[in-house]
Amino acid sequence: xxxxxxxxxxxxxxxxxxxxxxxxxxxxxxxxxxxxxxxxxxxxxxxxxxxxxxxxxxxxxxxxxxxxxxxxxxxxxxxxxxxxxxxxxxxxxxxxxxxxxxxxxxxxxxxxxxxxxxxxxxxxxxxxxxxxxxxxxxxxxxxxxxxxxxxxxxxxxxxxxxxxxxxxxxxxxxxxxxxxxxxxxxxxxxxxxxxxxxxxxxxxxxxxxxxxxxxxxxxxxxxxxxxxxxxxxxxxxxxxxxxxxxx
Amino acid sequence: xxxxxxxxxxxxxxxxxxxxxxxxxxxxxxxxxxxxxxxxxxxxxxxxxxxxxxxxxxxxxxxxxxxxxxxxxxxxxxxxxxxxxxxx
Numbered sequence: 251x252x253x254x255x256x257x258x259x260x261x262x263x264x265x266x267x268x269x270x271x272x273x274x275x276x277x278x279x280x281x282x283x284x285x286x287x288x289x290x291x292x293x294x295x296x297x298x299x300x301x302x303x304x305x306x307x308x309x310x311x312x313x314x315x316x317x318x319x320x321x322x323x324x325x326x327x328x329x330x331x332x333x334x335x336x337x338x339x340x341x342x343x344x345x346x347x348x349x350x351x352x353x354x355x356x357x358x359x360x361x362x363x364x365x366x367x368x369x370x371x372x373x374x375x376x377x378x379x380x381x382x383x384x385x386x387x388x389x390x391x392x393x394x395x396x397x398x399x400x401x402x403x404x405x406x407x408x409x410x411x412x413x414x415x416x417x418x419x420x421x422x423x424x425x426x427x428x429x430x431x432x433x434x435x436x437x438x439x440x441x442x443x444x445x446x447x448x449x450x451x452x453x454x455x456x457x458x459x460x461x462x463x464x465x466x467x468x469x470x471x472x473x474x475x476x477x478x479x480x481x482x483x484x485x486x487x488x489x490x491x492x493x494x495x496x497x
Numbered sequence: 498x499x500x501x502x503x504x505x506x507x508x509x510x511x512x513x514x515x516x517x518x519x520x521x522x523x524x525x526x527x528x529x530x531x532x533x534x535x536x537x538x539x540x541x542x543x544x545x546x547x548x549x550x551x552x553x554x555x556x557x558x559x560x561x562x563x564x565x566x567x568x569x570x571x572x573x574x575x576x577x578x579x580x581x582x583x584x585x
Contacts, residue, residue, distance in 0.1 A: 311538075311563070311564070312566055315563065315566070319563070348566065354568070355566055355568045355569045357511065357569060358514060358515065359514075360512070360514055361514075362514050362515065362518060402511065402568075402569065403568070404568075
């Protein structure tokens with residue numbers, strides 16, 4: 251039997267997508283999943299750490315600013331610096347930028363309103379452990395739900411992100427064009443997700459866990475989980491089912 | 498004991514949509530003379546430090562590491578010598 255990937259989902263006070271992420275990892279993807287309490291500085295042998303969406307610490311001060319100092323985050327930072335896989339979704343992305351694990355910041359949406367809807371994302375770089383099961387330029391339909399998702403960084407950092415192919419997802423229209431109209435929050439260069447230079451930490455505002463259970467009819471988010479699973483188990487046994495699905 | 502009065506505002510280079518919305522509302526009040534509205538945060542805290550110099554460096558560190566995100570925000574503070582702890 252193929253080994254299962256162990257997903258650790260961090261639970262902060264105010265996390266509210268932790269159970270969704272757990273459900274997808276455990277029941278949809280049929281892997282191991284465990285919750286990691288914010289006060290415990292222990293990742294319990296997780297292969298992949300997920301910082302889920304929500305409003306950690308009530309979004310006080312700035313989104314993600316308080317969570318960054320939680321005991322569990324000291325371990326997550328250490329784990330990430332050693333090459334461990336970390337996926338930050340929505341509030342998790344905000345925490346990753348506050349912790350300095352990813353460049354940039356997430357400002358208030360340009361519209362000043364909370365935006366909750368399905369968006370189109372263009373896969374900009376399929377050569378990461380998070381995206382191998384997608385094609386370059388593939389368009390994914392995944393929902394967003396946030397008030398502070400307006401990605402911003404200085405021109406030098408943006409240039410570096412572009413040059414290193416660290417921009418993983420961009421908001422686009424159904425034709426795959428990254429237009430201003432398709433940008434739901436004012437993000438610089440339509441950025442929806444970025445990876446660190448080493449390629450082991452990904453932050454994204456859209457919620458792949460909300461588009462993964464076939465019961466909800468949208469399954470594009472599965473590609474991210476499948477890619478991670480493939481990253482850990484492909485050497486042992488190729489994911490034949492996933493391959494045939496692509497062709 | 499020192500009382501620090503800290504203000505955190507978005508950096509000038511960053512669009513402040515809240516400030517813009519407020520400015521627009523002021524405009525509709527008929528007060529076209531007002532412009533350049535910037536929104537921010539005001540934070541007060543007590544510092545138990547031997548002198549103003551060390552109080553200054555403690556507040557500086559708190560601002561840099563937690564209260565403001567230097568990528569998007571500027572901070573500014575004033576120190577006031579107080580006899581007792583202020584606030585609750």
